[in-house]
Amino acid sequence: MRICVVGTGIAGTLLAWHLLRADPKTEVELLAAPGELPGEATAASGGLVRGYEPDPAACRLACESLAELRSDARLARWAEYREGASVYAHDGRETPQPVEQLALIDKHLTGSADLADAAALGRDHGITVPGYAYAVVERAAGHIRPARLREAVTRDVLDRGGSLVTGLAHRVLASPDGGVAVDCPDAERRYDLVVLATGWRTGALLRRSGLPADAPRVKLIQYDLYTVSGRRPPGFVDETSGLYGRPEGTDGMLLGVPSDSWGETAERLRVSPEQRARAEGHAATRLPGLGLVAHRRTVVAADAYSASGLLRLRPTGLSSLFTFTGGSGGAAKSALAAGRRAAGLLLGGPSHD
Numbered sequence: 001m002r003i004c005v006v007g008t009g010i011a012g013t014l015l016a017w018h019l020l021r022a023d024p025k026t027e028v029e030l031l032a033a034p035g036e037l038p039g040e041a042t043a044a045s046g047g048l049v050r051g052y053e054p055d056p057a058a059c060r061l062a063c064e065s066l067a068e069l070r071s072d073a074r075l076a077r078w079a080e081y082r083e084g085a086s087v088y089a090h091d092g093r094e095t096p097q098p099v100e101q102l103a104l105i106d107k108h109l110t111g112s113a114d115l116a117d118a119a120a121l122g123r124d125h126g127i128t129v130p131g132y133a134y135a136v137v138e139r140a141a142g143h144i145r146p147a148r149l150r151e152a153v154t155r156d157v158l159d160r161g162g163s164l165v166t167g168l169a170h171r172v173l174a175s176p177d178g179g180v181a182v183d184c185p186d187a188e189r190r191y192d193l194v195v196l197a198t199g200w201r202t203g204a205l206l207r208r209s210g211l212p213a214d215a216p217r218v219k220l221i222q223y224d225l226y227t228v229s230g231r232r233p234p235g236f237v238d239e240t241s242g243l244y245g246r247p248e249g250t251d252g253m254l255l256g257v258p259s260d261s262w263g264e265t266a267e268r269l270r271v272s273p274e275q276r277a278r279a280e281g282h283a284a285t286r287l288p289g290l291g292l293v294a295h296r297r298t299v300v301a302a303d304a305y306s307a308s309g310l311l312r313l314r315p316t317g318l319s320s321l322f323t324f325t326g327g328s329g330g331a332a333k334s335a336l337a338a339g340r341r342a343a344g345l346l347l348g349g350p351s352h353d
Contacts (some may be wrong), residue, residue, distance in 0.1 A: 001026050003346065004182060004191040006169050008032040009042040010146045011311060011324055012197030013153045014335045018343035020160040026347065028162040029191070030154070031169060036308030041199055043147045043300035045255050046223060048235050048246055050141040051105040051112060052098070052335070056308055059101040064337035070109075070140065075336075078152035079144035085234035085249070087116075088127055092134045093189040095239075095267035105138065112140035126231040126289045133240050143235060143246055143279065144334045163195075165189075170197070171209040172321055180320045191348060195313070196325045200302040216304030216325050220269040223256030224276050225296040231289035243282040245319050253290065255279045263302075271300050300339040311338040313345055322346075 008030055016028050050065050053059040069075050070083075097115060105113040114282045116137045121127045129135070132328060158164060167184035175181040180194040196202055200218040232253055235246035245255040257279045263269050276298065283290060297339060304325040311331045313322045322349055325331075331338075 001193065001347075002029070002179075002186050002191045003027065003195070004029045004031055004180075004189065005195045005197055005324075006031045006172075006182065007197035007199065007201075008020065008150065008154065008164075008196060009040070009199055009331075010045070010335050011199075011326065011331050011339065012155065012195075013150045014339035015195060015197060015324055015342055016157050016162055017153045017160075019077045019346065020157060020162050022340075022343050024160065028157065028160035029159065029189075030162065030164045031184075031189075032164060032166050033168050034166050036113040041221065041301045041303045041326075041331075042150055044221065044299050045146040046246060046256075046299075047135060047144040047332050048086070048141075048244075049081075049144055050088070050138055050235070051109050052086070052088050052101055052136045052138060054088075054090075054095070054098065054101070056100045056104065058309055058334065059098075059104050061311065061337045061341075063104050065334050066141070067108040068336050069144070070325060075149075079146075079149040081142060081144050082141040083140070084316045085125070086138040087121065087127060087135050087234055087236040089121065089129050089133050089135040089238045089240060091130075091240050092132045097134070098136065102136070108313050108340070109138070109140045113138045125233050125236070126287060127233050127236060127238065128286055128288055129240050141235060153252065169196075169205060171205065172211075172318070173209060174318055178320070180318055191320075193320050193322075195322045195324050195342075195346070196316075199304045199325055202304060202323050202348055204331075206316065206323075211321075216306040218263050218269070218302050219305045220259040220261035220263070220272070220300065221303050222259055222272060222275050222298065222300045223254055224279060224298050226253050226292045227251055227296060228253040229291040229293050231287075233287060233290070238282075238286055241282040243279060243286050245283075251293075252296070254294075255283055257282065269289050269300070269302050271298055278285055281321070293338050311335060313342045
C-alpha cells in the first residue's frame with residue numbers, strides 16, 4: 001500500500017512514523033512544501049505538554065502522549081523534553097470538578113495530579129486567581145520543542161524506508177485506479193491513500209479540489225517572550241482571564257492570551273499589539289511576583305480549529321482521502337497518541353475513536 005502524508009508539521013511526521021512502525025512494508029511518502037510556509041505552527045509552538053484537558057477525549061490523548069514521551073528516553077531526547085509542573089485554572093462557578101479527567105491522569109501518570117484552590121495557587125505557584133477558581137495541578141508535565149521532535153522523527157522515517165519529497169499540493173482528486181492523485185506544479189502523484197496533515201491550509205486545498213470544505217477554521221496564534229525577574233510560575237493556563245504561559249530558560253517567560261482573530265489564510269493574520277497588551281495586563285494582576293524586564297520577541301502563527309477540538313482523522317468527499325489536523329491548536333500535546341490511533345485506522349486496525 002502506498003500512503004502519502006501531505007504536510008510535515010508535528011502531526012504529519014508523527015503519523016508517517018507510526019505508519020512505518022506499525023507496518024514496515026507500507027510505502028509511506030511525506031510531501032513537504034518547498035520552504036517554510038507563512039504561519040507555520042510547529043516551528044512557533046510553545047510546546048506545553050500535560051495530561052489534563054477539559055474535554056475527556058482530548059484528555060485521554062494528552063495523557064497517552066505524555067506517558068509515552070516520559071517512558072521513552074529516545075523520544076524525550078528528540079523532543080528536548082523538560083519536566084515541570086502544570087497548572088490549569090478553571091472558574092469553579094461554571095466548571096464542575098473534572099472527576100473523569102483526574103481518573104485518566106491517574107491511570108497513565110499515577111499520582112501526578114491534584115486539585116488546588118485559589119489560596120494554594122497563590123501560595124505554591126505565585127498565581128493569583130479569584131476565590132471561586134480551582135485548578136488541576138500536575139507534577140508530571142513540562143514542555144517540548146515540537147520543531148526538534150519533527151526533525152528527529154523525519155530522520156527516523158527516512159531510516160525506516162519512508163520517502164520525503166518536495167512539492168506544494170495544489171489539489172487532490174480521484175485517480176482511475178481507485179486511489180487518490182495529488183496535483184503538484186511539477187507532477188501528479190498517485191497513491192492508495194492520502195492524508196492531508198496541512199493545518200490551516202486544509203480548507204483552501206479541499207475547496208480547490210471541489211470537495212466539501214468541512215475543515216478547521218484558521219486562527220491566529222500569538223504569544224510574547226520576555227526577560228523576567230522575580231517569581232516565575234510553572235506552565236499554566238488561567239481560564240478565568242485567558243492568560244497562559246511557561247518558563248523559558250533561566251530568566252525568560254512566555255506569555256499569551258487567546259486570539260479573536262480568524263481568517264481563511266495565514267497571510268491575512270497580523271501581529272496584534274492589543275493582544276500583547278491584554279496579556280501584559282493580565283500578567284500584572286495574575287502574576288504579581290513576576291516582573292517583565294524586557295520584551296524579547298513576538299511569535300505569531302496560524303493553526304487549525306474545529307468544533308470537536310480533537311486531532312483526529314476526518315473523512316472527505318473521497319473514500320481514500322482524509323484530513324488530519326489539530327482540532328483546537330496545540331497539537332503537540334496529543335500528536336503522539338493521535339498519530340498512533342490514526343495509523344491503526346488507516347492500516348485496518350481499530351477505530352480512531
